[in-house]
Amino acid sequence: MTAHKCLFPVLGLALLLAACSSKPQWAKPGATSDAVSDDLAECRALARAATRQDAAIDQDILATRGLDWERNNTLQAKKSNFALQDQGHAREIIADCMSAKGYVPRGASPG
Numbered sequence: 001m002t003a004h005k006c007l008f009p010v011l012g013l014a015l016l017l018a019a020c021s022s023k024p025q026w027a028k029p030g031a032t033s034d035a036v037s038d039d040l041a042e043c044r045a046l047a048r049a050a051t052r053q054d055a056a057i058d059q060d061i062l063a064t065r066g067l068d069w070e071r072n073n074t075l076q077a078k079k080s081n082f083a084l085q086d087q088g089h090a091r092e093i094i095a096d097c098m099s100a101k102g103y104v105p106r107g108a109s110p111g
Contacts, residue, residue, distance in 0.1 A: 025106035026098050036103070043097035047090040054089060058082040 026036055062069075062079070069075040095105075 026103040027106045028103045039098065039101050043094045046097055047093040050093055051086045051090045054086045
């Protein structure tokens with residue numbers, strides 16, 4: 001396995017963890033802290049599964065276009081762009097999942 005193929009899953013995992021650590025705190029009337037933790041864990045698992053698929057697609061793209069991008073000195077920019085997209089996707093999935101369960105970010109007014 002080439003170095004950039006090994007690096008990409010690690011980078012994706014690091015970004016997913018960063019996405020989870022910078023999450024808003026969630027609130028739901030009547031929800032216990034255990035219920036919030038369980039629901040958040042479920043939403044994180046959903047995000048992990050989705051971003052794992054995204055990372056695999058990104059890795060396939062890098063495998064086919066990586067040498068071209070490396071010759072043009074744009075490989076690192078492309079990798080960073082893929083990682084940021086995956087991180088944003090994970091945050092969106094978690095937010096949508098928690099909202100669907102009736103939560104709002106702490107400090108936001110329920111709508």
